[in-house]
Amino acid sequence: MTYNVLLTGVGGEGVLMTSVIVARAANIEGYEVRGTQFHGLAQRGGSIPTQIRFGKKIYSPMIPRAQADLILGLEPIEAARACFYASKERTNFIVDTYPVKPVYLNLLGHIYPSNEEIRRMITPFAKKSIFVDASNICEEKFGNPIYGNVMAIGVALSSGMLPLSKKSVMKSIKETVPGRAIRVNMTAFDMGLKFKG
Amino acid sequence: MSDPDVLGKENKKVVLLGNEAIARGALEAGMGLSACYPGTPSSEVGITLSSVAKKQGFYFEWSTNEKVAFEVCAGASYSGVRSLTALKHFGLNVASDSVFPVVFTGVRGGLVIMVADDPLGHSSAQSEQDTRFYARMGKIPTLEPSNVQEAKDFTKLAFDISEKYEIPVILRTTTLVSHSAGTVKLGKIKKPKTKGKFVKDYDRFYNIRPNLQKMHANLIKKLERIENEYEKLNTVEGNGRIGIITSGVSYQYVKELGNLLGVKIGKLSLTHPISRNFVANFIKNLEKVIVVEELEPIVENFVRGVAKDVNPGVEIHGKDILPRVGEYTPDILLEALSPILNIKKPDFSKHEANLKKIKLPVRKPVFCPGCPHRSTFYAVKKVLGENVVWAGDIGCYVLGIFEPFKMQDFVISMGASMGVTHGIKKVSDQKVVVFIGDSTFFHAGMPGLVNIKTHGTKPLVIIMDNGITAMTGHQPHPGSSFTGMGEKRIPMKIEDIVKSFGIKNVRVVNAFNQKELQSVIREFSKQDELGVIISRGLCTLLMKRMVRAKGGQFSTFEIAPGKSHRVSRLVKEFACPAIIKKGDEVYIKEDMCWGCGVCSQLVEKGVIVPRKRRKK
Ligand SMILES: Cc1ncc(C[n+]2csc(CCOP(=O)(O)OP(=O)(O)O)c2C)c(N)n1
Numbered sequence: 106m107t108y109n110v111l112l113t114g115v116g117g118e119g120v121l122m123t124s125v126i127v128a129r130a131a132n133i134e135g136y137e138v139r140g141t142q143f144h145g146l147a148q149r150g151g152s153i154p155t156q157i158r159f160g161k162k163i164y165s166p167m168i169p170r171a172q173a174d175l176i177l178g179l180e181p182i183e184a185a186r187a188c189f190y191a192s193k194e195r196t197n198f199i200v201d202t203y204p205v206k207p208v209y210l211n212l213l214g215h216i217y218p219s220n221e222e223i224r225r226m227i228t229p230f231a232k233k234s235i236f237v238d239a240s241n242i243c244e245e246k247f248g249n250p251i252y253g254n255v256m257a258i259g260v261a262l263s264s265g266m267l268p269l270s271k272k273s274v275m276k277s278i279k280e281t282v283p284g285r286a287i288r289v290n291m292t293a294f295d296m297g298l299k300f301k302g
Numbered sequence: 303m304s305d306p307d308v309l310g311k312e313n314k315k316v317v318l319l320g321n322e323a324i325a326r327g328a329l330e331a332g333m334g335l336s337a338c339y340p341g342t343p344s345s346e347v348g349i350t351l352s353s354v355a356k357k358q359g360f361y362f363e364w365s366t367n368e369k370v371a372f373e374v375c376a377g378a379s380y381s382g383v384r385s386l387t388a389l390k391h392f393g394l395n396v397a398s399d400s401v402f403p404v405v406f407t408g409v410r411g412g413l414v415i416m417v418a419d420d421p422l423g424h425s426s427a428q429s430e431q432d433t434r435f436y437a438r439m440g441k442i443p444t445l446e447p448s449n450v451q452e453a454k455d456f457t458k459l460a461f462d463i464s465e466k467y468e469i470p471v472i473l474r475t476t477t478l479v480s481h482s483a484g485t486v487k488l489g490k491i492k493k494p495k496t497k498g499k500f501v502k503d504y505d506r507f508y509n510i511r512p513n514l515q516k517m518h519a520n521l522i523k524k525l526e527r528i529e530n531e532y533e534k535l536n537t538v539e540g541n542g543r544i545g546i547i548t549s550g551v552s553y554q555y556v557k558e559l560g561n562l563l564g565v566k567i568g569k570l571s572l573t574h575p576i577s578r579n580f581v582a583n584f585i586k587n588l589e590k591v592i593v594v595e596e597l598e599p600i601v602e603n604f605v606r607g608v609a610k611d612v613n614p615g616v617e618i619h620g621k622d623i624l625p626r627v628g629e630y631t632p633d634i635l636l637e638a639l640s641p642i643l644n645i646k647k648p649d650f651s652k653h654e655a656n657l658k659k660i661k662l663p664v665r666k667p668v669f670c671p672g673c674p675h676r677s678t679f680y681a682v683k684k685v686l687g688e689n690v691v692w693a694g695d696i697g698c699y700v701l702g703i704f705e706p707f708k709m710q711d712f713v714i715s716m717g718a719s720m721g722v723t724h725g726i727k728k729v730s731d732q733k734v735v736v737f738i739g740d741s742t743f744f745h746a747g748m749p750g751l752v753n754i755k756t757h758g759t760k761p762l763v764i765i766m767d768n769g770i771t772a773m774t775g776h777q778p779h780p781g782s783s784f785t786g787m788g789e790k791r792i793p794m795k796i797e798d799i800v801k802s803f804g805i806k807n808v809r810v811v812n813a814f815n816q817k818e819l820q821s822v823i824r825e826f827s828k829q830d831e832l833g834v835i836i837s838r839g840l841c842t843l844l845m846k847r848m849v850r851a852k853g854g855q856f857s858t859f860e861i862a863p864g865k866s867h868r869v870s871r872l873v874k875e876f877a878c879p880a881i882i883k884k885g886d887e888v889y890i891k892e893d894m895c896w897g898c899g900v901c902s903q904l905v906e907k908g909v910i911v912p913r914k915r916r917k918k
């Protein structure tokens with residue numbers, strides 16, 4: 106089995122840390138892990154699609170076309186941008202509906218699509234998709250939308266879209282996030298586990 | 303993917319970034335000194351080494367530029383201490399003038415030059431470049447890891463080869479090795495040897511003829527011995543009349559094609575010198591051979607040469623079916639190789655059609671909210687207008703190339719803004735403004751400015767001094783207040799340096815003060831003199847991180863009720879990502895505002911004001 110996860114969002118949204126949580130959890134379960142775009146320099150305000158592959162034996166760090174099993178879109182248009190890696194036969198989507206509008210929207214007169222339009226774009230590429238207001242919920246609850254990422258991982262687990270155990274993800278969160286943030290992240294993860302979409 | 307992982311126990315399996323694995327490899331080799339200059343995608347090697355240097359007891363520095371960094375390593379290595387420099391491909395251009403002679407003299411302690419190429423230019427604007435040519439021009443043995451485990455193992459091996467044969471060794475990666483993550487089984491960390499002694503040796507170090515020719519002949523012999531001894535690093539899998547020769551991450555993409563019946567795969571780990579014997583044996587009985595390598599057809603041309611002698615009839619493919627530009631992906635390989643290998647390719651026509659239907663707004667990188675560079679660009683444009691040649695350079699400020707500023711008319715290489723400007727000024731009467739960052743000024747900008755001064759042209763030079771090398775992840779430079787070892791130091795002042803060149807018109811301004819900025823730019827632009835403005839303001843991202851790390855908060859700004867319409871022009875003209883337009887309303891998003899206050903200076907008093915409520 107090779108399981109391919111594409112995690113995407115915007116620089117500054119904590120995409121990198123979220124990817125590390127998933128990669129570490131897979132390592133804890135004894136899988137071989139490979140992935141791309143794991144560098145510390147979040148392109149300032151640019152999109153960052155990181156890829157994580159885990160399984161018994163992995164070669165390419167990059168997911169081949171249409172072979173993603175899960176696209177975790179921490180920002181709606183970035184989720185849609187990742188469709189190259191998705192296919193109806195194989196790919197589940199979890200989309201955080203919290204928009205981070207590009208600055209160029211105003212400058213170039215582009216229009217930001219509605220959630221309905223995003224849904225329409227990804228439908229031909231999705232086996233199943235869950236839209237979750239994770240960042241908004243976390244902004245209300247914790248005063249910071251950033252915990253939406255970890256909540257989204259919780260949703261991925263409870264919906265069966267990410268074949269990792271709760272225990273290893275929790276261990277990975279503990280090893281990854283700074284000490285003072287462990288509790289909020291655990292709460293956010295738990296909220297994701299209980300999410301009914 | 304953190305220091306505890308990098309310093310993990312022997313035999314532990316951890317997930318590391320390619321560059322972290324290289325740093326770990328250096329620890330396992332007992333490296334005693336490392337000197338680097340940052341450059342994506344190589345920077346995390348230095349970042350990792352810098353963060354563990356004190357604890358592990360070796361020396362680390364961010365040198366002024368790559369040439370100096372390499373020379374520092376050469377000095378340590380001449381004195382018997384193992385050393386490593388990590389740089390990006392353009393960094394090797396800068397260092398090369400010193401690298402070539404050190405290959406001639408040879409080294410004592412193992413010396414590894416880690417070079418990261420960046421096909422596709424994920425993080426390199428200037429050009430696409432293949433480092434493997436340097437290996438040939440400079441006669442430098444080169445190892446190419448194909449994944450993160452090999453990145454670690456080959457680093458250690460590179461030290462051993464270097465020390466055994468007394469020659470610098472290149473460890474060449476590409477972005478998809480350096481910036482990929484992977485499971486690594488750790489080896490044992492060796493206590494670093496940090497002290498050595500330089501022993502004089504006429505025969506070795508006097509690279510003057512006729513000794514030079516003796517050294518050259520000796521070097522050629524060394525390479526032959528290395529080619530023979532390390533042929534064993536290359537591997538062969540499978541069996542058949544079709545062969546694929548590949549190396550680096552391309553090997554992983556070949557493996558990704560699946561179980562290929564009737565196909566033999568040869569993987570080169572030592573890509574210079576390529577083992578002639580290995581290639582000859584590999585292609586001897588083949589009908590077809592495909593060479594899979596990114597960028598230039600270096601291995602392919604080698605294989606063609608060998609084939610003439612051992613199997614002239616073999617059909618050779620390479621750049622005829624695969625691109626010479628950009629980066630490879632598993633999909634590019636599948637597309638190019640499937641007809642020859644008889645692999646069934648999925649039909650993506652419907653997939654393609656559906657993708658075409660997706661239309662999304664672009665998301666280009668932008669200056670962070672509160673970035674000092676945005677403020678400087680804004681002020682310069684406000685005062686000088688459009689009819690100016692904007693000389694660009696390398697750093698976060700290249701983002702000034704995009705809207706709304708479009709103030710980087712050319713970007714060549716670090717420090718090049720100065721020389722090119724001087725040339726333009728010598729042949730044209732146009733107004734030219736130079737934008738150069740502080741780290742870039744130290745790196746290669748200083749000789750260019752000396753040249754301007756000494757040959758008498760009069761551009762306006764703006765040094766954007768944000769206190770740090772920001773774009774590559776905040777490494778200190780001589781103008782920063784701390785070192786690569788994390789120790790405090792007294793920063794060098796750029797204004798003192800510039801004045802010492804005999805330049806009279808030098809002024810330091812606060813990058814976050816529009817009034818001051820604009821008035822000094824106005825004053826300087828009226829004078830018929832060479833002027834240097836140092837626009838100083840700490841990188842906001844760095845400052846924000848420092849404040850947060852100490853558990854502190856910073857104040858933010860908001861738009862006074864009912865004043866939204868007075869701000870809407872800033873959305874287009876200033877483009878701070880925290881200033882957001884929703885319908886006709888404009889507001890400042892609290893969690894994005896970094897409180898620089900510059901926007902408030904661009905509108906009437908009382909329109910944008912410090913936010914009263916504190917965050918919960
Ligand atoms: C020869 C060479 N070395 C390294 C780099 C990588 N590089 C790109 S931008 C940059 C940082 C420049 O720093 P600075 O001039 O201070 O500008 P800032 O990013 O801080 O605004 C570096 C090192 C390069 N492009 N060329």
Ligand code: SF4
Binds near residue numbers: 674
């Ligand atoms: S990292 Fe610093 S210098 Fe670079 S854009 Fe952000 S604030 Fe500006």
Ligand code: SF4
Binds near residue numbers: 859880898901
């Ligand atoms: S104060 Fe104004 S310019 Fe500065 S970060 Fe906040 S919104 Fe942007």
